[in-house]
Amino acid sequence: MRSLDALFNPGSIALVGAAHEEIKLGGTILRNLLSFRGKVYPINPKYRELMGIRAYPSVLDLPEPVDLMIIMRPGPEVPDILRHAAGRTKYAVVMSSGFAEIGETALQDEVKNIGRDSGIRILGPNCMGLYNPWQKLDTFFLPKKRLGRPKKGNVAIVSQSGAILSCLLGAVQQVRRGVSKAVGYGNAADIDESEIYEYLSEDRRTDVVVSYIESVGDGRRFVEKARALSEKKELIILKSGKGSSGQAAAFSHTGRLAGRYEVFHSIVRQTGIREAMDFDELMDAAKALSLQGTAQRSVQENPPSPPFVKGGMGEFEAASGQIGRRICIVTNGGGSGVLAADECMRQGLEVINLEDGARERLRQTFPHFYGINNPLDLTAQVKDRDYAVAMEELREDYDAFLLIALPNVLGITEGLAEAIRETFRRLQKPAVFYIGQGGISRRLTASLERMGIPVYPSPERAVRGLKALLK
Numbered sequence: 001m002r003s004l005d006a007l008f009n010p011g012s013i014a015l016v017g018a019a020h021e022e023i024k025l026g027g028t029i030l031r032n033l034l035s036f037r038g039k040v041y042p043i044n045p046k047y048r049e050l051m052g053i054r055a056y057p058s059v060l061d062l063p064e065p066v067d068l069m070i071i072m073r074p075g076p077e078v079p080d081i082l083r084h085a086a087g088r089t090k091y092a093v094v095m096s097s098g099f100a101e102i103g104e105t106a107l108q109d110e111v112k113n114i115g116r117d118s119g120i121r122i123l124g125p126n127c128m129g130l131y132n133p134w135q136k137l138d139t140f141f142l143p144k145k146r147l148g149r150p151k152k153g154n155v156a157i158v159s160q161s162g163a164i165l166s167c168l169l170g171a172v173q174q175v176r177r178g179v180s181k182a183v184g185y186g187n188a189a190d191i192d193e194s195e196i197y198e199y200l201s202e203d204r205r206t207d208v209v210v211s212y213i214e215s216v217g218d219g220r221r222f223v224e225k226a227r228a229l230s231e232k233k234e235l236i237i238l239k240s241g242k243g244s245s246g247q248a249a250a251f252s253h254t255g256r257l258a259g260r261y262e263v264f265h266s267i268v269r270q271t272g273i274r275e276a277m278d279f280d281e282l283m284d285a286a287k288a289l290s291l292q293g294t295a296q297r298s299v300q301e302n303p304p305s306p307p308f309v310k311g312g313m314g315e316f317e318a319a320s321g322q323i324g325r326r327i328c329i330v331t332n333g334g335g336s337g338v339l340a341a342d343e344c345m346r347q348g349l350e351v352i353n354l355e356d357g358a359r360e361r362l363r364q365t366f367p368h369f370y371g372i373n374n375p376l377d378l379t380a381q382v383k384d385r386d387y388a389v390a391m392e393e394l395r396e397d398y399d400a401f402l403l404i405a406l407p408n409v410l411g412i413t414e415g416l417a418e419a420i421r422e423t424f425r426r427l428q429k430p431a432v433f434y435i436g437q438g439g440i441s442r443r444l445t446a447s448l449e450r451m452g453i454p455v456y457p458s459p460e461r462a463v464r465g466l467k468a469l470l471k
Helices: 025-033 075-085 105-118 162-174 193-200 219-232 244-254 261-271 279-301 334-346 356-365 384-393 416-427 441-450 459-470
Strands: 012-016 039-043 066-071 089-094 121-123 129-132 152-159 179-184 208-213 234-239 274-276 315-317 327-331 400-405 431-435
Touching: 012 025, 025 039, 066 075, 075 089, 075 105, 105 121, 152 162, 152 193, 152 279, 162 179, 162 208, 162 279, 193 208, 193 219, 208 279, 219 234, 219 261, 234 261, 234 279, 261 274, 274 279, 279 459, 327 334, 327 384, 334 400, 334 459, 356 384, 384 400, 384 416, 400 459, 416 441, 431 441, 431 459
Parallel strands: 012 039, 012 066, 066 089, 089 121, 152 179, 152 208, 208 234, 234 274, 327 400, 400 431
Antiparallel strands: 129 179
16 A cells, blocks of 8 residues: 555645636635645646746646646536546545535546546545644635644644544644644545545654544445554544434445444454544543653553553553552542542542551641542642642542643642642643633643643543543
8 A cells, every 4th residue: 555645745736726816716825825835737728827826737747747736716627627637646635515415426436436447546525624833834724713723733633524634733822732634535435434544554743643524435445444543652542423314414425334333433442542532532532642641652662660551552551460440539629529520430440548657657647637539639728739748648549630730829830830849740641631721821721731741621621631641
């Protein structure tokens, strides 16, 4: 199977359907391609120049073959464009709609067959295209002022839906993470999620893959490639079309049958592929894994003594040999700790009581009015350093830490991140924060996430983020 590298890292691009102004989709795409590092060839028979770049009448007039051809023309024109492109491009992104998603299956099959016969690999049709900030590649038809682009990062986004892709890009920005690659593959007439998974499994810039799918073409191949990817990188899948209404909507969206969700869910569980149940869970897991998943994998490859990492998907193992699901909750607000403990129970995580030795150590260390339990309640008289002390004292008793800081008390300062920095680095165990909103929360959140600790806006979401690191 040929690599998709020229698709994600082309040296030259031709845009069929380029336009002179951004009110047209071809104009928006061309504007976004102006920052591309390679050569760009606009194709439009009405113009000799577009946005300062020489334009060409047709694909046949290109001065040289290109790595990637973007087609933004009405569906019925696409077959002839592809025939003319034979020998002139390696890949074509067919962004046009009007194919199987509206019942034009014969037209889509014709496009697929032309691609197969001419050796042109096809992404789409009915797709949003590609974004690779490392190469300044942006084929989206949405203007940057309407859809912000995330910075460079280690999260790859693979989405069958362009609309969900745009939502995921916004969500990645909101949680201050960056993107390695983003691709909307639409109807998947040729290149599908399985082949993209295979490519990303070898992509050195990608550590986490977030994938939204509505339907799967070849189920066996999907499971094979998803499982292989999840053994090398962190893969989180959100599957829509769970009920009959959703399945019908998925078919009308991309023209691919969604299949029975119960079968999909069962196979995913049996093979150990990570599945998110909703959009928030998808993004909470991606945030945690992009910050700490890579670090935990490096520990896995070079485990300390005694080892605490097991398996290929971030499972933690305590010195006792049990799979690590023992959570210590450290809070300065009792109610928030209770909410977190409730969510831990729902998520299958263990909030076990302190052992007698640990309880006695903490009583000798902390003021008598602190609640020495699990959750460990540091009360409103908390100090920044107390969190580090708690983690140090309990490092052998728990597999992960859920830390809650309500910054409306004087003892919580912007120095909290620095106070726990060395302890967090040395423990090499998963840790997440819930920071209450208001006051210094925004600055404190930024400091913690710069040092690799994800922060969440509620106790429940913090628990779900932590679970992603333990799954």
